[in-house]
Amino acid sequence: MVATSLASATELIDGSSASPASPPGHVGHRSPRKRRLTAHQLTAIAHVMQLFVEDDLALGVSPDASIRCPACERKRPRPGAISYGRYFICTGCATEFEVARASRGPLSIGQYIRDKQYGESERYALPPALHQGPP
Numbered sequence: 001m002v003a004t005s006l007a008s009a010t011e012l013i014d015g016s017s018a019s020p021a022s023p024p025g026h027v028g029h030r031s032p033r034k035r036r037l038t039a040h041q042l043t044a045i046a047h048v049m050q051l052f053v054e055d056d057l058a059l060g061v062s063p064d065a066s067i068r069c070p071a072c073e074r075k076r077p078r079p080g081a082i083s084y085g086r087y088f089i090c091t092g093c094a095t096e097f098e099v100a101r102a103s104r105g106p107l108s109i110g111q112y113i114r115d116k117q118y119g120e121s122e123r124y125a126l127p128p129a130l131h132q133g134p135p
């Protein structure tokens, strides 16, 4: 199912320094299943996630409330946390998940959480500008 993307991701990681990083802004040949998002698209996704935070706060969710995110396995702010099926994940992870889905194609929340828990979280690392980790 995800064999193709898994294989290419592993290849990138195992290739260590041998694989040259693409220059920023470089867009290779496009395929419908996998593409590099533009900075604008990444910002748009992060912006939508921020709207969930504002929405929750507007609805009276306490800014001090927290959840335990099943993906990053950390205590994270409740405002902005998003429910995907039976999983309730933090804003930062939801951003990673949405970016991954937008750039790589179909990805289930279960697959994402498994990848995060089994040491493949670097596959989902966001550009530093979008990283929403703890301050």
Ligand SMILES: [Zn+2]
Pocket: 069, 070, 071, 072, 073, 074, 076, 089, 090, 091, 092, 093, 094
């Ligand atoms: Zn998380």
